[in-house]
Amino acid sequence: PAPGSGGQFGAATAGSAAFAAGMNLRKALAELATGDPNSPLYGDDPELVTFGGGNIAVDNRAEPLDRLVARAAPDGVYVEGSITPAADARDYSQHTYGAHFAEVGVDPDTGEVRLRRMFGVFAAGRILNAKTAMSQITGGMIWGVGTALHEYNEVDPRYGSFIAQDLAGYHVPAHADIADLSAMFLDEVDDKANPMGIKGVGELGIAGAGAAIANAVYNACGARIREYPLKPEKVLAALP
Known part of the structure; x- marks a missing residue:
């Protein structure tokens, strides 16, 4: 963040690279504070520095991070992190999974x-x-419902633009369309993915949502449809 902006200090990278960059950033900030004569942490061991609530601290001495950076590093604090793939990276799948x-x-x-x-x-x-x-x-699951049942937009062949320009003409799911939707995470730590055992959530919620609805339609009435959205006219045409 810019000096004085507050907020959290972190790295906008993913997986193990984020872990490495995050550790480097913590070390850089700790050394910045303990080496600044104007900081209450001056002269302390950087290894003893802790972070929390927007502050950097050693024991009962603390200082807001944004104040430290604005004073001691007005141009910001920059670090780089890198990591090489583990030797067994090709032996294990490191994807996220959902049903x-x-x-x-x-x-x-x-x-x-x-x-x-x-x-x-x-x-x-x-x-x-x-x-x-x-x-x-x-949110991804609801988006998948919209993809499967509601969302569709014609393209004007003359100009190459979408015909529906607002939500009055482009139907997305409303509360009445999502009556009972819930999810859960399995308790998992993937020690093969990175040192923190984390993986990306990203678009995991939408990946199989539409297919599940299409399969449910098939099981309900025998209409097998392989193109979204599952509009009424497609269902009627596909009924056995």
Whole structure:
């Protein structure tokens, strides 16, 4: 962050590189504080420095990180981190995994599909922030429902632009479309992925959501549809 902006100091990288850069950044900040005569940490051992609540501290002496950086390093603190692949990197899969379960109702007269229940189970290594990770996963699942059942936009062949320009013409799921949706993470630490045992959550929630809904439609009425969205006219045409 810019001097005086507060917030957290971290590295916007992933996996083990993030771990290495994060450790280097902590070391650089610790040495900055213990080497600054104007810091209450001056002269302390950098190995004893702790971080928390936006502060850098040794025992009961502390200073806000943004104040330290603004005073001692006004141009910012920069570090680099690197790591080489482990020797067994080709021997183990380091992906995240998930399973989606969906129940739908299909009207055989109109072809309308309604989601009744949806549940997801995911293995994504050690979860560092349960709240944001769950929001990411369930948001992806809802996005997958929209992809499977609602979202579609024609392209104007004359100009190459999308016809629907707002949410009045582009249908995304509303509260009434998501009646019962939940998810859970398996308790997992992937020691093959990186030293922290973490993996990315990213788009894991959406990856299989649409396929689960399409399979549920098939199990409900026998209509096998392989193109999104599963519009009523497609369902009616595919009914056995």
